[in-house]
Amino acid sequence: ICASKMLTQSYMLQETYVGSNEPTEYVLTNQKLVTKSKKLKLDSLVSTAKDVFLPQGYPDSVSADYLTYQIWDTAQAFCSSLTSALASRAVLTGYGVGDQGASVAAATLAWLLRDGCGMVGRILFAWLYGTALDWDCKRYRLLADVLNDLAILIQLLCPLAGPPGSPAVVAVLCIASVTLALVTVCGGATRAAFTMHQARQHNMADVSAKDASQETLVNLVGLVVNLTFVPLITGPVAVPVFIIFTSGHIFGNWCAVRSVAMETLNPSRLHLVVVSFVASGGRACSGVAEVNQSEPLLRSCAAPLRLGCPLSAPAAALPADRLVDGLRQQRHRRLAVFTGASSYYAVLAEDATSADQLLAVFQCELIHLARTRPKLFDAVGGCSELRAGDAAAAATAERLMPDFLGALSKAGWSTEPLLLGAGQHRLTWSKSF
Structure with a gap:
């Protein structure tokens, strides 16, 4: 009797192909699998075309754009x-x-x-x-x-x-x-x-x-x-x-x-994000779609920064005493940012991480905005410190950095990988500093 019940009992199964909204239904009875769903020929042709020309699992397997x-x-x-x-x-x-x-x-x-x-x-x-x-x-x-x-x-x-x-x-x-x-x-x-x-x-x-x-x-x-x-x-x-x-x-x-909306940060996108962060009083920053729509495609809008440059670059643009003072004051940061007349220089330490690179660019963008658009800082403050000198600017950037990272995360930005165009020069501070 039990065996008879097992033979006559049927089971309903449902299968979904990733990326498709039309499930396939099966009936398992008498140890046979019967397909209930029948696709039209047109649907089959469309499905085949998708398999041939679109990535497997589309649209879940690709970006929204x-x-x-x-x-x-x-x-x-x-x-x-x-x-x-x-x-x-x-x-x-x-x-x-x-x-x-x-x-x-x-x-x-x-x-x-x-x-x-x-x-x-x-x-x-x-x-x-x-x-x-x-x-x-x-x-x-x-x-x-x-x-x-x-x-x-x-x-x-x-x-x-x-x-x-x-x-x-x-x-x-x-x-x-x-x-x-x-x-x-x-x-x-x-x-x-x-x-x-x-x-x-x-x-x-x-x-x-x-x-x-x-x-x-x-x-x-x-x-x-x-x-x-x-x-x-x-x-x-x-x-x-x-x-x-x-x-x-x-x-x-x-x-x-x-139409491409990249979640990674390059110099232009980071500049636009920092502008929105400062304008909001340090509370939020623009989202991925908004920034990508505003990103200039023919030129860069970022601050003129040389990230990961050789020490000879700021040495050629700054007095020797200012260079030495900057290296002494910033050696604990694994980076040193120098402000020139029209350019910015970020020297990276040998053990500098991607977070240090982001901090260096963030500081330079803040300094650049304080020099070119000071009214943006009415809500967030720190404009005078950013213009007072490299050491004061470093302290202001480090104070705002945690809030900036939180705003980036909430807006959907990814900080890995960073596409900031960093050079490969790395500096090792001697004990005399």
Whole structure:
């Protein structure tokens, strides 16, 4: 009898796929599993498309700004694919394709010179600006796209430089190659920074792979459009087409970058947060979305600070006695902040932590605001101390720091990692200090 009851008894089960609002229901009876939920064909197609082009677990596995960013990124990529096709036709003309008098050897030499210039450009740019691509990724992402459009414009002008394979044409191709090399470094590095921001479940590789799939799909659609319309875009018609799609490319990139709301602090975002903290009387600071919407994308609004600079930097700008006094008064802090005529210098100790870096930048921002916008301090106080000298400013910054950290936490900001562009110089104080 008991066995009979077990065979006829049924169990209801429900399964939910992460990121989906439609659960699947199962009935377990007579040792068989029966699916009750039946999806429509359209729902199945949509679900399959999500699996192919979106990270697993979407939307819970990515940041809240993921979809908006990807939509604008897709739009700008489509615009760029059309202008790139126009540029490719101009480059092939510059190599001599279609010209019976063109030399294969000359075209090969031009190709090799172009590639060589691009390789050198990539190495030099990564050496000079590689570190800034982390903490200023939004600005360099925009720079990459502007440079991409500039390179396409240079390539379009290639046939006007002279006969195919001539030195002038080769020079133009080399300039365009160097410009595209900068695009490769900027675009690749900043894309990695954005992917790190978007990945919320240790799924950076998945987010990156699905982003590549989306870009490939856009390129496939662009390929069909290019095969259809590019042969028709010749002569004067190419000029307005280039202007329209280049404008769309830049606008799409601007909207894509503007939609990103990063919780980490870089110099510009930290400056805006400190301004809001001081203006509130030291009680609160602006949230992540508000600050990211206000963050300048073309220039930095932060105080002119050299964080983690060599001691020679403040030594060249300050009298020797002031430098020595500052080192003596601040050695217990694992950092020393010096105020110059138009710049600020933060020397870090060998054992300085990220918290010390944040304190140094916080102090410099307070001093800068006290010098440029003193009325902000009416509610929080400390303006006169911040302008009295480095030691007094240090005491004021340390007094306000606990409240500032609390305000950061309440507003949703993350202090790890810090993207403040700190240099790698570290100082060890001698016993004579």
